[in-house]
Amino acid sequence: MHTITLREGADLDGFRRAVRRLAASRTEPDTVLWSVGAPSLFGDDAAPASENGLPLFLPHAVGQLIETVVCHGDPERYALLHRLVWRVLNGERALLDQHADPLVHRLERLDKAVRRDIHKMHAFLRFRALPDPDGGERYVAWFEPDHHIVEAVAPFFVERFESMVWTILTPKGSLHWDRQHLMTGPPAERPDSLADDRFAEGWLRYYESTFNPARVNPTAMRAEMPRKYWVNMPETAAIPAMVRSAPARVQAMLEAEAAIPRRRTPEKAVAAMARQAPESLADLNRLIQRSEPLVPGATQAVLGEGPEGAAIAIVGEQPGDQEDREARPFVGPAGQLLTAALEEAGIDRGSLYLTNAVKHFKFVQRGKRRIHQSPTAGEVKHYRWWLMTELGFVRPRLVVALGATAALALSGRPVAVLRERGPMAFDGWDGFVTVHPSYLLRLPGDEERRRAQAEFVADLRRAAALA
Amino acid sequence: MDDALIEKLGILADAAKYDASCASSGAKPRSGGKEGLGSTTGAGICHAYTPDGRCVSLLKILLTNHCLFDCVYCINRRSSNVRRARFTVAEVVELTLGFYKRNCIEGLFLSSGIIRSPDHTMEQMMLVARTLRRDHGFAGYIHLKTIPEASPWLIEQAGLWADRLSINLELPSDHSLKAFAPEKNGGTIKAVMGQVNERIVEAKEERRRFSPAGQSTQLIVGADDATDRSVLETSGTLYQRYGLRRVYYSAFSPIPEASSVLPVKPPPLQRENRLYQADWLLRYYGFTVEEIASGGEGGMLDLGIDPKLAWALKNRERFPVDVNRADREMLLRVPGLGARAVDKILSARRHTRLRMEDLGRLSSGLRRARPFLIAADYHPVGGLTDRLDLRQRLVTPSSQLSLF
Numbered sequence: 001m002h003t004i005t006l007r008e009g010a011d012l013d014g015f016r017r018a019v020r021r022l023a024a025s026r027t028e029p030d031t032v033l034w035s036v037g038a039p040s041l042f043g044d045d046a047a048p049a050s051e052n053g054l055p056l057f058l059p060h061a062v063g064q065l066i067e068t069v070v071c072h073g074d075p076e077r078y079a080l081l082h083r084l085v086w087r088v089l090n091g092e093r094a095l096l097d098q099h100a101d102p103l104v105h106r107l108e109r110l111d112k113a114v115r116r117d118i119h120k121m122h123a124f125l126r127f128r129a130l131p132d133p134d135g136g137e138r139y140v141a142w143f144e145p146d147h148h149i150v151e152a153v154a155p156f157f158v159e160r161f162e163s164m165v166w167t168i169l170t171p172k173g174s175l176h177w178d179r180q181h182l183m184t185g186p187p188a189e190r191p192d193s194l195a196d197d198r199f200a201e202g203w204l205r206y207y208e209s210t211f212n213p214a215r216v217n218p219t220a221m222r223a224e225m226p227r228k229y230w231v232n233m234p235e236t237a238a239i240p241a242m243v244r245s246a247p248a249r250v251q252a253m254l255e256a257e258a259a260i261p262r263r264r265t266p267e268k269a270v271a272a273m274a275r276q277a278p279e280s281l282a283d284l285n286r287l288i289q290r291s292e293p294l295v296p297g298a299t300q301a302v303l304g305e306g307p308e309g310a311a312i313a314i315v316g317e318q319p320g321d322q323e324d325r326e327a328r329p330f331v332g333p334a335g336q337l338l339t340a341a342l343e344e345a346g347i348d349r350g351s352l353y354l355t356n357a358v359k360h361f362k363f364v365q366r367g368k369r370r371i372h373q374s375p376t377a378g379e380v381k382h383y384r385w386w387l388m389t390e391l392g393f394v395r396p397r398l399v400v401a402l403g404a405t406a407a408l409a410l411s412g413r414p415v416a417v418l419r420e421r422g423p424m425a426f427d428g429w430d431g432f433v434t435v436h437p438s439y440l441l442r443l444p445g446d447e448e449r450r451r452a453q454a455e456f457v458a459d460l461r462r463a464a465a466l467a
Numbered sequence: 468m469d470d471a472l473i474e475k476l477g478i479l480a481d482a483a484k485y486d487a488s489c490a491s492s493g494a495k496p497r498s499g500g501k502e503g504l505g506s507t508t509g510a511g512i513c514h515a516y517t518p519d520g521r522c523v524s525l526l527k528i529l530l531t532n533h534c535l536f537d538c539v540y541c542i543n544r545r546s547s548n549v550r551r552a553r554f555t556v557a558e559v560v561e562l563t564l565g566f567y568k569r570n571c572i573e574g575l576f577l578s579s580g581i582i583r584s585p586d587h588t589m590e591q592m593m594l595v596a597r598t599l600r601r602d603h604g605f606a607g608y609i610h611l612k613t614i615p616e617a618s619p620w621l622i623e624q625a626g627l628w629a630d631r632l633s634i635n636l637e638l639p640s641d642h643s644l645k646a647f648a649p650e651k652n653g654g655t656i657k658a659v660m661g662q663v664n665e666r667i668v669e670a671k672e673e674r675r676r677f678s679p680a681g682q683s684t685q686l687i688v689g690a691d692d693a694t695d696r697s698v699l700e701t702s703g704t705l706y707q708r709y710g711l712r713r714v715y716y717s718a719f720s721p722i723p724e725a726s727s728v729l730p731v732k733p734p735p736l737q738r739e740n741r742l743y744q745a746d747w748l749l750r751y752y753g754f755t756v757e758e759i760a761s762g763g764e765g766g767m768l769d770l771g772i773d774p775k776l777a778w779a780l781k782n783r784e785r786f787p788v789d790v791n792r793a794d795r796e797m798l799l800r801v802p803g804l805g806a807r808a809v810d811k812i813l814s815a816r817r818h819t820r821l822r823m824e825d826l827g828r829l830s831s832g833l834r835r836a837r838p839f840l841i842a843a844d845y846h847p848v849g850g851l852t853d854r855l856d857l858r859q860r861l862v863t864p865s866s867q868l869s870l871f
Binding site: 014094097100102105106119122123124126127128129139141153156159160161162163164179196197198199200201202203205206207208209210211213214216217218219220221224225233235236239242243246252254256269270272273275276277287291292294332354368376378379381385386463 | 468469472473476477478480481483484485498499501502503504505506508511513515516518520521522525526527528535545562565566568569570571581583584585586587597604616618619620623624627628650666669670672673675685718720721722723727736782799810811814815818819821825826828829
């Protein structure tokens with residue numbers, strides 16, 4: 001008979017070392033006695049320290065099961081796990097798939113119990129805020145887990161409350177987090193009292209108020225929140241009174257006469273409610289400025305510019321780097337090109353309403369440069385409500401879409417600009433589609449660019465004539 | 468936290484408790500890190516249970532219980548005489564952070580009566596979420612109840628910050644909506660559901676964040692004359708057409724200050740329970756609304772037994788099922804076998820022929836499943852499923868236990 005003594009609690013490392021040794025010496029599970037804590041009465045005759053064994057290659061699921069089950073309080077856990085490892089190493093690689101096998105079934109139940117205990121500690125642990133000597137707040141909790149899970153729950157609390165200073169005390173060990181390091185400590189005593197600021201009182205009020213007396217069902221409550229956890233949860237103190245008073249509260253509701261409503265004027269209220277849309281272009285612009293960009297990047301919204309009632313509204317794609325800095329549309333290179341083309345076509349830029357389909361500059365940062373990114377169809381769609389509302393205030397006779405993005409925003413469908421350029425009916429507006437000036441900037445040859453530019457100017461002339 | 472705030476919390480939590488949704492699951496795992504606060508784990512955590520058996524996962528409150536609408540089933544309707552209160556954006560933020568730091572909640576569920584205008588209300592709610600996320604690095608769960616009459620731009624903005632958006636349909640038919648919620652418009656509600664669904668699908672394709680935990684809705688059961696069949700038909704449509712994650716069923720329960728239009732009566736809690744079971748069959752067990760409804764009578768589910776058993780009893784010719792041979796679809800239709808038990812059976816039977824004793828270790832509902840099964844060592848003789856008293860044998864009289 002071999003006796004192996006592991007330390008108190010969840011001794012995953014000790015178990016791992018022991019199992020490696022046992023596997024190396026092909027020791028059968030029936031000949032091993034596992035004990036925890038104090039040395040066994042039979043004397044500890046674990047194999048010599050030199051014989052550490054080799055790493056075992058176990059299926060991933062087996063490793064996971066071991067990690068959980070060692071946390072269980074059952075003194076038999078190590079023997080059961082050893083038996084599992086033995087069988088897996090001796091031809092039953094897929095043993096864990098055989099859920100009906102008595103050993104697997106037993107281990108699955110232990111696994112489930114530990115997982116439930118971990119879950120309940122995540123859920124039912126309550127921190128109290130205590131003032132810290134250095135002026136901050138320190139959070140302290142007391143919890144009584146069933147199993148040896150204190151170390152297993154630590155990552156959850158560290159991740160969730162990384163920016164807080166906290167301590168978790170349990171009879172099975174303690175955890176301390178100072179925003180940098182996690183320290184584990186010895187088992188603790190239940191603190192006499194954990195005074196808190198008034199949040200605890202507020203929480204109790206919330207708990208009482210969120211309960212519906214007409215649905216009282218304490219059995220369902222206890223199935224999920226057994227009484228053993230209540231001692232750690234301040235709100236449970238209110239339960240007896242809540243249950244006791246429930247029937248009377250329901251009876252009172254049933255017996256009460258139907259309420260006689262106070263006089264109110266529904267028509268007025270509902271009419272007031274209907275007047276919620278922005279009432280002017282200025283209103284709308286305030287909304288746009290307050291809103292979060294729906295594309296990544298952008299320091300500020302770039303609003304439309306020009307007189308309300310302009311005969312022609314020109315809709316571009318979206319602001320570029322320079323527009324984003326100045327919060328004005330069409331001031332960058334493409335904007336300058338547009339201004340020049342308008343001049344050539346004999347159109348006064350000041351008489352037009354200029355805006356963009358997307359109100360924010362979308363970019364990725366590369367070193368010091370902000371590289372423009374085209375908006376996706378989805379992003380264009382998000383901005384459509386703003387664009388349409390905006391045009392509703394400007395009321396132009398003709399809407400000119402510069403490029404595919406603007407045409408998509410205005411027509412709601414993808415448009416092949418070069419093929420479909422010319423007049424087009426938009427959603428409720430007479431429209432005209434032409435290229436975006438930035439397309440002209442990108443053309444490679446001088447000759448080609450001159451020709452395209454002339455066509456662009458011709459388009460602008462046609463649009464002006466239509467308007 | 469002063470007395471006034473505690474008092475408001477009492478009023479505005481009380482006013483929010485009739486909303487059934489409380490889940491905090493479905494968000495991708497994330498964490499607020501060194502500067503922020505909180506995390507989501509994907510699975511959701513229930514932090515407490517109240518004596519009505521429902522869990523407390525989120526701080527579920529209204530921004531205000533003032534309301535312009537006059538929906539008869541709602542305690543906050545314009546004509547009700549309840550005490551009114553109103554939180555500021557800062558107060559809701561303070562409460563959420565305070566409770567979250569004490570590990571009382573997974574996050575916030577914020578709803579509101581409609582004040583001033585739907586847009587104003589929706590904007591305040593959106594601002595709460597934005598402040599939590601942007602100014603406090605809050606990484607916990609946020610569920611916003613959309614005001615369907617609000618402008619599309621606000622719904623867009625809300626989706627940037629919330630994990631889940633929901634719009635309550637409340638009543639399954641346009642007809643009852645008109646009768647009980649005169650200012651509500653079924654068309655508007657569904658249009659917003661459509662908009663939200665479209666945005667969610669787009670955002671997924673473009674790997675952007677927009678209500679990543681989907682959308683849900685609530686139907687009130689027992690306030691109007693709708694049958695279970697029509698309730699389930701509505702749900703079926705909502706799942707299919709708008710990709711809803713969940714439809715919550717809330718048994719109409721007596722409220723203080725009830726309207727005289729509604730008969731005041733105890734809540735049909737059992738009916739709510741059966742609808743949830745039926746909903747489950749719809750979403751995870753491959754049942755159709757038609758099949759589920761056929762288990763009951765006159766469009767109503769059988770209150771005495773669960774809908775799967777009801778269906779099985781009316782389709783006895785399809786049983787018993789051989790656990791060692793049947794496909795997954797058929798095993799899922801065996802009363803008492805849940806999806807997890809079925810998966811275990813499928814993986815276990817690759818290695819061995821299952822006997823009754825084995826099944827006992829795989830499923831905790833074997834007592835009910837027994838008459839519908841064939842196992843390696845068990846062939847029900849004389850056709851147990853033909854027995855007329857099968858239903859009685861399977862139904863144990865339930866009695867409510869008292870706590871104290």
